[in-house]
Amino acid sequence: MDSSSVPAVAPPASAGGATASLPGRRRRKRFSVLTRRDKLTLGLMVGIPAFIHIFLIWLPTIGSIVLSFTSWNGIGGLDKIKFIGFKNYENLFSNYPPFWPAFENNLIWLAVFLFIATPLGMLMAVILDQNIRGTRIYQSVLYMPVVLSLAIVGFIAQLMYSPGMGFINNFLQAVTGDPKWVASGTAIDWLGTPGLNFAAVLVAASWRHVGYIMVLYLAGLKSVDTTLREAAAIDGASARQTFFRVVFPVLAPINVVVLVVTIIESLRAFDIVYIINKGLNGLGLLSVLITNNILGEASLIGFGSAIAVILLLISIGPIIYYLARTMGKEAE
Template identity: 55%
Template structure:
């Protein structure tokens, strides 16, 4: 009697496998299209229109008028661009190198290194909104920790860290850098653990000290980690929102705290009829992000090919 094998032939998937792959791949892909790509393309289309955000019949084509007004007649735009650049430079020059320095020190297997790693990385576990609430308590002009340490609580000329346009951006940058430092530290510490010990031994045999070994041997060997850290730093600087929104009192128009991400929110959510403006700002931020990250990655890959 001829028996029929129930085993699926090689190269073919059973019905259960196809259903499983559909659920595992199809649903996340569908969510990505609906929640990410569709809003992105919709924002590009809406940037050429004017719309109150309620009635679809109120969508009117305006061409590049939104972009023209942003660059010519929209006062908060250029201060926001300047503040985003300051945010990028501050994050790249202070918290990022400090995180690398901490990783380098903790990689020496000092006592209580696990405790230090946990304490420094702890802010990264918290959301930016929670970090903002913590630093709001620190910066409180009447009962805040910082003014208490400086002895200005209750004084006639106490320091309003978040209300002074000359100080509030720097106060927010310190709060953001507190969180970013731990993230860079843990990324770089993981990279340092993967470095071949033979490289350090060879450098030591050649007479290199610890600093020379790190700068000339270890640091170049961690190029992939360096690229990741740089990309994360740029993206964090461009999409900064949560902590500024919390410390700024829920507004992006507070003098001294203007950022592109907050202007987008103010125009799309806070201002009726400014959907086109907000979408145009979002497109500009998207193009700047793609240009910055794309340029750096292309140059990095070209150097590797050479």
């Protein structure tokens, strides 16, 4: 920003002091504490983000909600948009078999991340925080997948899981010497069996998520004042007690971040599944259904928007929780 704004603020402050004896004038002076230039600067500083925020977040959001009550194939002007009331939602719940399985998958994804992957990442962080030998190497190994996008994780997963050519089945064959592990029909069809394929995808996604959480948590652990631990040790607390009674509560802000990151990662899961088979055959997720409906030729913009609104409703809970917490903190 403009460097002249800094000295410009200083003189009015002293001027305000000088005119303190005149209450009437003082009020007017207070208004002019900001020069015109300051107001412009402030206006731009607030206005530009507000503009971007409104145009890139609120407008599309409200647009999606409005579109969810319409029928439109994305071709032609706005006059081609037909309002059809709640019909999209009716179809969604009654005539659209992929919806509920996808909804369920989103919840399973969340549960697995929340109760398995995230605690595992935290555990890794706590272990690596002990300054064991080679901790750097372990950290790097665990962190490596985080550098990859989920799309690439999906690509790697396919190479691992392919029934005839994948690493896992060929490894099993090499170890046991039994060709049944790679023969079609007897081989484990990791990505073709509904249920099993979702579990396989979750393993691949967790592989990345664990590293992510580990790094976040490790950073938090490093920031814990060592005197706290020493005090706990002197008081005779075991390692477990020290962690759960002292370290964990101190890390409350990090815990919230980890929780929110986990929820967001679960709800926005998309790439890995889309790469593998566009969410077919038991791999459906709400985000993929939105894409399948909106992207491409002759798209069902209204119907896809209805699914997006459902996803928005689900996401808004954790968002409000997070905002309430952070803003509550700042208010204190």
